[in-house]
Amino acid sequence: MKSAREQQLIQLAEAEIEKNQAIVNADPYRLRYHLMPPVGLMNDPNGFIHWRGTYHVFYQWMPFKTGHGAKFWGHYSSADLVHWRHEKIALAPSEWFDKDGCYSGSAIDHNGTLTLFYTGNVKDEKGERSTYQCMAVSENGTDFTKKGVVLELPSGYTAHFRDPKVWKKDDVWYMIVGAQSENLDGKAVLFRSKDLTNWEHLGAIAGGHDGDFGYMWECPDLFELDGKDVLIVCPQGLKPNGMLYNNVYQSGYFVGELDYNNIQYVHGDFTELDRGFEFYAPQTTVDAKGRRLLIAWMGVPDQYEDKHPTIAYKWIHALTIPRELELVNGKLHQRPVEELKKLRREEVVYPNVALMSETKQFSNVSGQSVELLLERIDGRGILTIHIRDNAKFLYDYENGIATLERKSFVDGQVEKRQCQLNELRTLRMFLDTSSVEIFLNDGEEVFTARIFPDSNNEQIIFQANDRISFDLKKWKLC
Ligand code: FRU
Numbered sequence: 001m002k003s004a005r006e007q008q009l010i011q012l013a014e015a016e017i018e019k020n021q022a023i024v025n026a027d028p029y030r031l032r033y034h035l036m037p038p039v040g041l042m043n044d045p046n047g048f049i050h051w052r053g054t055y056h057v058f059y060q061w062m063p064f065k066t067g068h069g070a071k072f073w074g075h076y077s078s079a080d081l082v083h084w085r086h087e088k089i090a091l092a093p094s095e096w097f098d099k100d101g102c103y104s105g106s107a108i109d110h111n112g113t114l115t116l117f118y119t120g121n122v123k124d125e126k127g128e129r130s131t132y133q134c135m136a137v138s139e140n141g142t143d144f145t146k147k148g149v150v151l152e153l154p155s156g157y158t159a160h161f162r163d164p165k166v167w168k169k170d171d172v173w174y175m176i177v178g179a180q181s182e183n184l185d186g187k188a189v190l191f192r193s194k195d196l197t198n199w200e201h202l203g204a205i206a207g208g209h210d211g212d213f214g215y216m217w218e219c220p221d222l223f224e225l226d227g228k229d230v231l232i233v234c235p236q237g238l239k240p241n242g243m244l245y246n247n248v249y250q251s252g253y254f255v256g257e258l259d260y261n262n263i264q265y266v267h268g269d270f271t272e273l274d275r276g277f278e279f280y281a282p283q284t285t286v287d288a289k290g291r292r293l294l295i296a297w298m299g300v301p302d303q304y305e306d307k308h309p310t311i312a313y314k315w316i317h318a319l320t321i322p323r324e325l326e327l328v329n330g331k332l333h334q335r336p337v338e339e340l341k342k343l344r345r346e347e348v349v350y351p352n353v354a355l356m357s358e359t360k361q362f363s364n365v366s367g368q369s370v371e372l373l374l375e376r377i378d379g380r381g382i383l384t385i386h387i388r389d390n391a392k393f394l395y396d397y398e399n400g401i402a403t404l405e406r407k408s409f410v411d412g413q414v415e416k417r418q419c420q421l422n423e424l425r426t427l428r429m430f431l432d433t434s435s436v437e438i439f440l441n442d443g444e445e446v447f448t449a450r451i452f453p454d455s456n457n458e459q460i461i462f463q464a465n466d467r468i469s470f471d472l473k474k475w476k477l478c
Contacts, residue, residue: 001145006094013063013072013089016040020314027313028455029434032369033343033477034298035059035076035084035319041066042317044163044219044281045295046073047090047107047116050288051141055081057295058090058116059319060104066316067306071101073118077141081293081322081339090116090136090144097122097132097149104163104219104281105133108173110196114138117175119162120149129159133177135196151175151191154201156182161189163219165283166196169260175199178218178233185209186217186235190263205265206231206254213270214238218249219281222258225292226327229258231267234281243418244272248303251280251296255330273332275419276404276438276447278303284325292325294334298435298448307410309452310434320448321430321437333443336430344371344475351471355379355464365474366458372429373473381466383424387431388460390453393438395424402440404447419445430477 002010020039024030036042040063047058054077061074073091076084091102098120105118120132133151136144153161160180167174175191187207191199208214214235221232232253238245251274256267273282274296282296299305299317308316323334348364365372368388377383377395385393391406402424405416421440428439433455438447 003094003146006092006146009072009092009094010089013092016063023313024315027310027315029310029313029452031318031432031435033082034321034432034435037061037063037074037315037317038086039063039314041068041315042074042297042319043068043071043299043301044104044297045283045319046104046118048283048285048293048295049107049109049114050285051107051109051114053288054079054141055287056107056114056141057084057319058107066308066311066314068301069101070099071103071121073102073116075142080342081337082342088142091118091146093121095120095146095148097134098146102134106165106283108166108168114141115196116144117150117164117166119164121162131159131161133164133175133199150197151199154189157187157189158182158184160216165221167223174222176205176220176222176231178216178220179204179207180216181207183210184215185211186214186233186237188217188220188222188231188233202263205258205263206233206267208235211237219283221282221284223284223286223292225325228255228327229265230255230327230332231265232273232282232284235270243420246417247277247300249280249300251282253332255327255332268330271331273334274446274448275402275417277406277415277417277449279320279448291337293322293337294325295322296320296448298450304410308450309409318435323443326443328444331444334439334446335443336428336437336439340430343477345478346476348474349472352469353462353472354467354469355462356467357465359461359463361459361461362472362474365472366460367476368431368433368455368458369477370431370460371475371477372427372431372460374427374470375425375473377424377427377468377470379464379466379468381464381468383468384463384465385429386459386461386463387436387451388453388457390457391436391449391451393427393429393447395421397424402445402447404436404438404449406449406451409450409452417447417449421445432477
C-alpha cells in the first residue's frame with residue numbers, strides 16, 4: 001500500500017502526463033524505438049530485471065519540469081526488450097526518508113517478491129543533504145510498497161552516498177554503493193546481508209586516493225562475467241586526457257577478481273564503456289537466457305542539459321538500446337540485443353561496394369530511424385559516413401582512429417569524440433530521429449550520441465578519400 005502522500009504525488013504526476021501529452025508527442029525528435037519519459041526529465045535506468053518472464057526497466061524521472069529535482073521512479077515493462085509498455089508509476093518522493101528524491105537503485109527477486117533498493121535523498125532547510133538506502137516491494141510487479149530505510153550512512157563518507165546495486169552470491173546478499181569519502185575521493189563501498197534488512201559494512205573495495213580518480217563515484221554495478229568480476233562505475237571529476245574523459249562525467253569499468261572471503265578486489269585499469277557524447281549510469285542484469293544485459297542513460301549530468309531542443313516540447317533525455325555484454329580478451333564488448341532484429345523492415349542490400357576517392361549515396365539507404373550494417377570493411381585512407389548533414393563517423397585506416405563528429409546543438413560548432421581502434425571490420429549503426437549508436441567490430445567500441453538534424457534531411461552519404469570496400473545492408477526500423 002502507498003501512503004496518502006505518495007498517492008497524491010502520483011496523481012499530480014499522472015495529471016502532468018495527461019496535460020502535456022499532445023505537445024510532447026508533437027516533437028519530431030521524439031524517438032521511435034528508445035525509452036523516453038512521457039513528460040519531463042528522464043535520467044538513469046534503475047531496477048533493470050527479468051522477472052517472471054518480463055523485463056522491467058525503471059527510470060529516474062522528474063515529471064514536473066525538464067530539469068533535475070525530487071525524482072520519481074517511472075516504469076516500463078517488456079516481453080522482448082523491443083516493445084515496451086509504460087507502467088504505473090513505481091515510486092514517488094513522499095516520505096521523510098526520500099522526500100527530495102527516490103534516487104537510483106536496483107531490483108532483485110526475493111522469494112518471488114520483486115524487491116527494489118534505492119537511495120532516499122533528503123535535504124534540510126539549509127540544503128544539507130542526508131542519504132538513506134531504502135527498500136520497496138511488489139508482489140505483482142506493478143504496485144510497490146515502501147519498506148523504509150535499510151541502511152544509514154556509515155562513518156567515513158559524505159552524504160554523497162547512493163545508488164545501491166544488490167546481488168546474491170552463495171546465498172548471501174551483497175550491495176555496492178557509490179560514494180565520496182570524507183577526504184573527497186570517489187569510492188565503491190561493499191555491504192553484506194543475510195536478510196536484506198541488516199547490512200554489514202565491508203568497506204570500500206575500489207576508489208581513488210588523494211583525488212587521483214575523481215571526487216565521487218556514482219552508479220556502481222558489480223557482476224560476474226566469464227569468470228571475472230566486472231565493476232562498472234561513473235566517476236565524477238576526471239580530467240580530459242587526450243581522447244579520454246571528454247564528457248563532463250565518465251562511465252566505465254574495471255575487470256578483476258573479487259575475493260569474497262577477504263573482501264579484496266584486485267583489478268586492472270579503468271576503461272570507458274562508450275566513446276560518444278551521451279552515455280551514463282548504465283545498469284546491467286542477467287536474464288533467463290543467462291545473458292548479461294546493459295541499458296544506459298543516453299545523457300550525461302550537467303552536460304548541455306538546458307540546451308536540448310526537446311525542452312521546447314516539455315521532455316528531455318532517453319535510454320540507449322539494450323545491449324548484451326561479452327568479455328573478449330579482458331575487454332567488455334557491447335552488442336545490440338538480438339531481439340532488435342524484430343524492428344527491421346524493408347531490407348536493402350549492396351554487396352561488394354567499392355569506393356575509389358568518391359562520395360556516394362545509395363538509393364533507399366537513407367531515413368530517420370534506420371539500421372546500417374557494413375561488413376567485410378577493408379581499405380586505405382579515410383572512410384566517412386555523413387549522417388543527415390549533422391554528424392559524421394570517420395575511420396582513419398592509417399592512424400587507426402575512429403571519430404564521431406557532430407554539429408553541437410548548443411552553438412552549431414563541430415565537436416568530436418575519438419578512440420583508437422587498430423582495425424575496422426564491421427560497423428553497425430542504429431539511427432533514430434535524434435540519436436545515433438555506432439557499434440564497431442561487433443561492439444568492441446561504441447559511440448552513443450544525441451543528434452538533432454533537420455527533420456527533413458534523411459541523407460546518409462558515404463565517402464572514401466582513397467579506396468574502401470564493404471558489403472552494405474540497411475533496414476528501416478519501426
Ligand atoms: C546519476 C545520479 C545518481 C543519482 C541520480 C539522481 O545520474 O546523479 O547518482 O542517484 O542520478 O537522479
